[in-house]
Amino acid sequence: MRRTVAAAAAGFGLRHRAARPRHGLAPVPTAGAMRHLPYFCRGEVVRGFGRGSKELGIPTANFSEQVVESFPSDISTGIYYGWACVGNGDVHKMVLSIGWNPYYKNVKKSVETHIIHTFKEDFYGEILSIAIVGYIRPEKNFDSLDELISEIQEDIAEAKRKLDLPEHLKLKEDNFFKMLGGTIVNGH
Numbered sequence: 001m002r003r004t005v006a007a008a009a010a011g012f013g014l015r016h017r018a019a020r021p022r023h024g025l026a027p028v029p030t031a032g033a034m035r036h037l038p039y040f041c042r043g044e045v046v047r048g049f050g051r052g053s054k055e056l057g058i059p060t061a062n063f064s065e066q067v068v069e070s071f072p073s074d075i076s077t078g079i080y081y082g083w084a085c086v087g088n089g090d091v092h093k094m095v096l097s098i099g100w101n102p103y104y105k106n107v108k109k110s111v112e113t114h115i116i117h118t119f120k121e122d123f124y125g126e127i128l129s130i131a132i133v134g135y136i137r138p139e140k141n142f143d144s145l146d147e148l149i150s151e152i153q154e155d156i157a158e159a160k161r162k163l164d165l166p167e168h169l170k171l172k173e174d175n176f177f178k179m180l181g182g183t184i185v186n187g188h
């Protein structure tokens with residue numbers, strides 16, 4: 001497993017210290033999120049509750065419990081963005097949710113990646129590789145499913161914009177994504 005490059009992460013953190021202010025709320029501190037970035041991870045895609053595609057229209061590739069537990073225990077729950085590839089496929093932009101999905105009151109923590117790309121078919125059982133490069137916001141509860149969906153759509157728009165910045169684009173080319181069929185980390 002590749003972890004934080006301290007110097008890069010420190011500079012990164014200063015520029016991204018505050019989450020975007022929404023609904024007039026003050027930005028929240030994000031030290032617990034940024035300290036670990038960029039964070040690289042690989043693992044098998046497993047089944048979740050099947051809500052992403054059916055209820056939200058936004059599928060999320062869920063990591064196994066073992067991979068979830070391999071994340072740093074002090075990484076902030078919340079919504080992140082970065083890069084992802086399935087197997088040895090192309091690298092795409094992604095948004096990621098880490099936590100308990102308060103709208104659904106999940107009992108187990110999940111780490112779920114929505115890849116900003118249209119796939120022809122599901123890829124359960126495949127190896128998903130991700131580089132988490134930035135933090136967007138904490139997880140929230142919502143009064144309705146429509147509010148959750150529109151917030152996720154905003155996250156996707158923000159991720160698309162941010163990932164076009166040169167400091168993020170360079171991670172798309174990282175050697176981590178070039179180890180085709182190479183070492184699988186996190187025990188998978």
Ligand SMILES: Cc1cc2nc3c(=O)[nH]c(=O)nc-3n(C[C@H](O)[C@H](O)[C@H](O)COP(=O)(O)O)c2cc1C
Nearest residue numbers: 048049050051052095097101102103114139140155
């Ligand atoms: C970008 C993004 C943001 C999300 N934000 C929230 C959130 O604020 N609150 C929440 O309860 N769930 C949030 N989720 C998680 C969804 O509720 C979850 O992906 C959905 O329930 C699908 O779960 P499943 O994979 O088990 O089917 C988010 C997911 C994504 C991809």
Ligand SMILES: Nc1ncnc2c1ncn2[C@@H]1O[C@H](COP(=O)(O)OP(=O)(O)O)[C@@H](O)[C@H]1O
Nearest residue numbers: 047048049050052053059060061115122123124
């Ligand atoms: N763009 C995408 N991003 C993430 N997963 C996708 C995407 N397109 C198709 N999928 C497939 O959809 C599955 C996720 O759908 P979802 O409804 O969240 O089910 P689950 O609850 O089993 O995670 C992924 O495991 C993957 O096989």
Ligand SMILES: [Mg+2]
Nearest residue numbers: 048052060061
């Ligand atoms: Mg899912």
